[in-house]
Each structure stands twice: as structure tokens, then as C-alpha cells.
Amino acid sequence: MNDLKPILPDGIEMPHPLIIAGPCSAETEEQVMNTARELARNGIKIFRAGIWKPRTKPGGFEGIGVEGLEWLKRVKAETGMLTATEVATRQHVEAALNAGVDILWIGARTSANPFAMQEIADSLAAAKVDIPVLVKNPVNPDLELWIGALQRIYNAGIRRIGAIHRGFSSYGKHLYRNLPQWHIPIELRRRMPNLPIICDPSHIGGKRELVAPLSQQALDMGFDGLIIESHCDPDCAWSDKAQQVTPDVLNFILNTLVLRDSTVTTxxxxxxxxxxxxxxxxxxxxxxxxxxxxxxxxxxxxxxxxxxxxxxxxxxxxxxxxxxxxxxxxxxxxxxxxxxxxxxxxxxxxxxxxxxxxx
The missing domain is CATH 1.20.59.10 (Chorismate mutase)
Structure with a gap:
């Protein structure tokens, strides 16, 4: 995988750090547009929102579905932001591509399933596109499974590939919702030095007060960007409300981050x-x-x-x-x-x- 391209489409400069932000779930058109407008006003260039949501147990909100893709179209048209959403099946990929979604990401449950990953890879290969695809680490700390998921996307002809570190599930109560286990993405960087790695502090922390310190830690460790959940009214969010921040709080967090110069040696x-x-x-x-x-x-x-x-x-x-x-x-x-x-x-x-x- 030495011939990877920059994550963003041609003509769009890759900033450092790359910031992707938006609500955990697209809930209503009003919620999506209000959040997007606030984020755009604060300089965010990539808007994320979950259209389909895998839930641990049945009965929870599993996403608004294809209706929400029209809202992402409106976000792009009115704000100029690129749009990103999670896909887990062939049907998701086809619907997202038809709606003009700019970036796809693959969740932790899906990346842990080679059958699901191959289905997504086959649908991307059939579409003959080179859309940016970000692959989250599997639920469990299995580096080889993560690399295998990335390789399946690469073998489908995709060259705009990135990894998302969202932490690893564990039994019992911990400070973090998902344990960071930083040594695993560090080893991924060593094995695949050309692969951009983005940190998801929202899912690692599980609490909005942990987003800022985890973001700083990720940047201190050389991560290429952050994907952060932001909602116009997080306390009323339909999913994962505890880990979402308002656009203004996100803006404050980003403005307080310290960027290290990795090129300086003494x-x-x-x-x-x-x-x-x-x-x-x-x-x-x-x-x-x-x-x-x-x-x-x-x-x-x-x-x-x-x-x-x-x-x-x-x-x-x-x-x-x-x-x-x-x-x-x-x-x-x-x-x-x-x-x-x-x-x-x-x-x-x-x-x-x-x-x-x-x-």
C-alpha cells in the first residue's frame, strides 16, 4: 500500500490536523442543518452524520435511513462542506454514492467482520470509484483484523484510504468507553507509514469532558486528524448524547489544542x-x-x-x-x-x- 493518495479529493489541500465533525446521528432535517451551519461558521470543512446506526440491542434508534442522505445533500449545497457517513452493507454504499456523499467510513463492528468488509469492497470495486474510505479499528484489539479490513478496501481499487482509531471494547467499568490501547495504532503506523490515522476521541472517551484531553493526546502522538461528534443540542441527542459537544464547545477545544512540529529535531x-x-x-x-x-x-x-x-x-x-x-x-x-x-x-x-x- 505504498501508492496511497491523500484522503481528500483532488484540488482540496489536506490540513493538519484534518477535522471531521457532526452529530452521531442524523435525526431531523432541522437538527442536521442547524448543526451544519454552526460548524461551517466555525470553519469546519467536513460534516459527518450517521445515516444508519448499528445498535447493540434491538429497539434503539437505528438511524433515519436514506431520507437523511437528502439532508446531507442540502448540507453540501448550502455550506460547501464535504459530507461523510458510515456504511455497513452493499446497499449503504450504493445509496451513499448515488447521493454524492464525499467520504465513507466503516464502523468497528463491520471492520471486525471479513464477510461484511468483502461485501463493501466488492460494491466499491463494482462502482469503479476512488472515494475516500476510512476504516475504524475492530471492536476487539486485533491489529491483523484491522489491517485485513484496510487491505480489502485497497484491493477494491481504493487509494484514498485512512484509519480511524476509536478505541477497543472491554468488559467492566473503566474511565474510557473504549480503551485507547495507543500501542495498537502506533504499531499500525509503523507497519503502514503512508496510511493517515485519525483519532475518534468521542468514542474512546464516551464523555464530552474527555474529548479535549484525548484530542490533545492523539495529536501529540502524531495522529493526522480528529473525527468528533458535535450536535446543536447534545443533551437531546437520540444516540450517544453523553459524548457529543456543541459546535461552540468544539470550536473552543480546537482553538486550545497545541500542535507539535514533528519536523523539529535538536x-x-x-x-x-x-x-x-x-x-x-x-x-x-x-x-x-x-x-x-x-x-x-x-x-x-x-x-x-x-x-x-x-x-x-x-x-x-x-x-x-x-x-x-x-x-x-x-x-x-x-x-x-x-x-x-x-x-x-x-x-x-x-x-x-x-x-x-x-x-
Missing amino acids: ESLTLLRQQIDELDNELLEVLNKRMRVSREIGQYKKEHRMPVLQIGRHDHIMQTRAKLAEEMGMSGEFMKTVLAAIHEESVRQQIEVFNDRTK
Whole structure:
């Protein structure tokens, strides 16, 4: 995928950051037009609105349907903004293309389904268009599935492709609606450096007060743009009202974002990066020594017919090390994640010792 084109159509300059904004759902013509006019007045160039809405359970508002496409036409005609909407089936693609929608995006539930992705790819190939298509990450943290979804769109002849990071679903209560797991889009950037990546802070946060800090964090990490849900009256929204902001609040957020210059490098930064490299090497050496000790422990357990897994010991390590990490100014959850990975590798090393018949 080295021959990707800019996301926006020819003749339209790609701004940094790219901003896409609009309501979660197109509800009424009045709501769509009021929101669009306010966003256009604040300089937004791309208007998003969900026409079809996949819901977790039946009975909820599942989108206004094709009627809303006429409202998007009116938005484009009256404000000059480009329009964007989500598609999940062949029929959605055909209807959106016939209505002149400028940008399509594919949601997290759809990108997780290879059959649905292939259906969309086939409909795009049949239409012989090179419309911009943005692919959200799958619901679960599966990078290969995300890359596979992007490749299906590429194989359909689409070259204006981008990714949307909207976070990953998880069980239980968390600060975020969908956990960011930033390392996954970072790895996607490493694997596909020419692919624009846009952050969706609305779906990651799930609360409007988290939109601003998540937007800043995404830009600090080099994301190419933001897709943010904005509604003229968010408290009365028919879907996801808690994560939508008014156009004026969105304008305030965008005006307070700090844009970093990724082209600036200094000698001091180079020296600091060299220190990081040296420390990483030291970490590897320490981890290697730890694994050698783990293998010796495994040998002892084997000789004395002890089980590999010692739950009490593991819990003690997790609790005490996490507390020490917090006292040193680090996140306890971060340390638990690190320790869990180290423990998994230690267990693997000990099982290898158990399975080695020569010892």
C-alpha cells in the first residue's frame, strides 16, 4: 500500500490536523442543518452524520435511513462542506454514492467482520470509484483484523484510504468507553507509514469532558486528524448524547489544542534518545538475567515435583511491585501490565524446563 493518495479529493489541500465533525446521528432535517451551519461558521470543512446506526440491542434508534442522505445533500449545497457517513452493507454504499456523499467510513463492528468488509469492497470495486474510505479499528484489539479490513478496501481499487482509531471494547467499568490501547495504532503506523490515522476521541472517551484531553493526546502522538461528534443540542441527542459537544464547545477545544512540529529535531533530543536506547539495552540484560533465574527455579520445582504456577507468590509480586511503582511516580496499572507479561514469559521458560527430558 505504498501508492496511497491523500484522503481528500483532488484540488482540496489536506490540513493538519484534518477535522471531521457532526452529530452521531442524523435525526431531523432541522437538527442536521442547524448543526451544519454552526460548524461551517466555525470553519469546519467536513460534516459527518450517521445515516444508519448499528445498535447493540434491538429497539434503539437505528438511524433515519436514506431520507437523511437528502439532508446531507442540502448540507453540501448550502455550506460547501464535504459530507461523510458510515456504511455497513452493499446497499449503504450504493445509496451513499448515488447521493454524492464525499467520504465513507466503516464502523468497528463491520471492520471486525471479513464477510461484511468483502461485501463493501466488492460494491466499491463494482462502482469503479476512488472515494475516500476510512476504516475504524475492530471492536476487539486485533491489529491483523484491522489491517485485513484496510487491505480489502485497497484491493477494491481504493487509494484514498485512512484509519480511524476509536478505541477497543472491554468488559467492566473503566474511565474510557473504549480503551485507547495507543500501542495498537502506533504499531499500525509503523507497519503502514503512508496510511493517515485519525483519532475518534468521542468514542474512546464516551464523555464530552474527555474529548479535549484525548484530542490533545492523539495529536501529540502524531495522529493526522480528529473525527468528533458535535450536535446543536447534545443533551437531546437520540444516540450517544453523553459524548457529543456543541459546535461552540468544539470550536473552543480546537482553538486550545497545541500542535507539535514533528519536523523539529535538536541535539539535546538526540542525546536523550541515545539515553533511552542505552536504558532499553540495560532492561533487556536485566530481563535476560531474570529469565535465567526463572529457569533455575523451574529446575528446582521439577526436581521437587512442585507445580509451575504459584498463585500466592504471583499475587504478592503484583501488589508489592505496583505499589512501589506508584511511589516512584509511575502508574500501578502500567506496572501490573509489565509484570503480567514478564510472569507469562517466566512461566513459559519454566515449562520448557519441565518438558526438557535431558535434565
